[in-house]
Amino acid sequence: QQQVKQSPQSLIVQKGGISIINCAYENTAFDYFPWYQQFPGKGPALLIAIRPDVSEKKEGRFTISFNKSAKQFSLHIMDSQPGDSATYFCAATSYSGGGADGLTFGKGTHLIIQP
Amino acid sequence: DAGVTQSPTHLIKTRGQHVTLRCSPISGHKSVSWYQQVLGQGPQFIFQYYEKEERGRGNFPDRFSARQFPNYSSELNVNALLLGDSALYLCASSPVVEQFFGPGTRLTVL
Numbered sequence: 001q002q003q004v005k006q007s008p009q010s011l012i013v014q015k016g017g018i019s020i021i022n023c024a025y026e027n028t029a030f031d032y033f034p035w036y037q038q039f040p041g042k043g044p045a046l047l048i049a050i051r052p053d054v055s056e057k058k059e060g061r062f063t064i065s066f067n068k069s070a071k072q073f074s075l076h077i078m079d080s081q082p083g084d085s086a087t088y089f090c091a092a093t094s095y096s097g098g099g100a101d102g103l104t105f106g107k108g109t110h111l112i113i114q115p
Numbered sequence: 116d117a118g119v120t121q122s123p124t125h126l127i128k129t130r131g132q133h134v135t136l137r138c139s140p141i142s143g144h145k146s147v148s149w150y151q152q153v154l155g156q157g158p159q160f161i162f163q164y165y166e167k168e169e170r171g172r173g174n175f176p177d178r179f180s181a182r183q184f185p186n187y188s189s190e191l192n193v194n195a196l197l198l199g200d201s202a203l204y205l206c207a208s209s210p211v212v213e214q215f216f217g218p219g220t221r222l223t224v225l
Contacts, residue, residue, distance in 0.1 A: 006157075032212055043119075043205055043216035044158065089157050099146055100212045102171050105157030 004092050006106025014114050019077040021109045023090035026071065030092040032100055035064065035075045038087045038108075047088075048075075051095075080113045087111070117141070119208050119217030127223045128196050136191040136220045140208030146170070147189040148214060149181055150205040158205055164189055196224045 005024045013019045023033075031052050036044035050057045050064040050073065057064045063076040077084055087110050091103040120139045128134050140147050146165040150158035160173035164183035178194045187208075193200055201224045207214040 034213070036216075043218045046213055046215060049213065091157075095212050099165055099170070099209065100214070102148055102160030102163050102173060103150075103158070103207075103214060104160065107157050108155075 004090060004104050004106045006090050006109060008109060009107070010110040010112075012112045012114060013080045015080065015082060017080050017113075019080045019084065019111055019113070020074060021088055021090070021111070022072065022074045023092075023106050024070075024072045025092050025104075027092070027094075027104075028071070029094045030104075032093050032095045033064070033066065033073050034091050034103070035062075036089045036091065036105075038089065044089060077111075080111075082113045082115050085111060085113045119206055119215055121204075121206050121217040121220050123220060124218070125221045125223075127225065129225050130196055130198060132196050132224075134193050134196060134222060136193075136204050136206075136222070138189045138191070138206030138208075138217060140187050140189070140206075141210075141215060144208035144210050144215075145187055146209040146211075147183055147187065148207045148209065149189070149191045150207065150216075151175070152203040152205055152219070154202075161191070193222075198224050200224050 034049035035047045038044045061078045066073045087108045090106040093100045148163040149161040152158040162181040163171040167183045181191045183189045203219040205219045206217045
């Protein structure tokens with residue numbers, strides 16, 4: 001599986017600020033891009049996902065921006081709260097009529113929201 | 116509704132031993148995938164099963180095998196354990212596209 005590159009590796013944001021995490025992919029066959037949130041000792045939890053037919057998707061304080069030509073997508077967390085402190089992973093996969101393939105994950109971003 | 120369940124929670128084995136990890140998907144989900152997450156890294160795809168058939172396989176050696184049962188639960192088997200197999204093993208179930216993860220099984224190989 002081809003790589004998904006995620007940055008930054010770690011991020012510190014003040015409470016109420018905007019957290020921005022970026023990902024880039026190589027495989028043009030990828031057409032489903034989810035973001036996961038993981039707390040220590042827990043499994044990843046699906047936050048939000050996007051397909052390449054739209055450039056932006058918003059759910060509550062979480063927004064995905066997608067740039068198909070640049071093969072990049074990003075997660076924006078608005079009004080960041082201490083409870084958002086976690087590790088965030090971007091991922092990508094290909095979807096066909098029979099379902100999606102295995103996910104290719106980025107290496108993760110350790111986000112700390114300072115009160 | 117119950118989420119994805121995995122057993123056991125933790126497991127300690129020695130090199131050369133065999134291990135079996137179990138996963139029960141969310142009710143109604145027919146696809147199960149397995150991932151390995153080494154500390155500090157993103158999950159790595161191992162296997163995907165759909166309707167009891169292997170649908171995809173990641174870049175893992177033949178020591179790793181899996182199967183899915185008629186009730187859509189799944190087992191991951193690892194033979195001849197190596198120290199490098201120490202990781203969190205995650206199971207994810209899917210209705211079609213979205214994948215929902217369980218809490219994982221922490222495997223330590225001594």
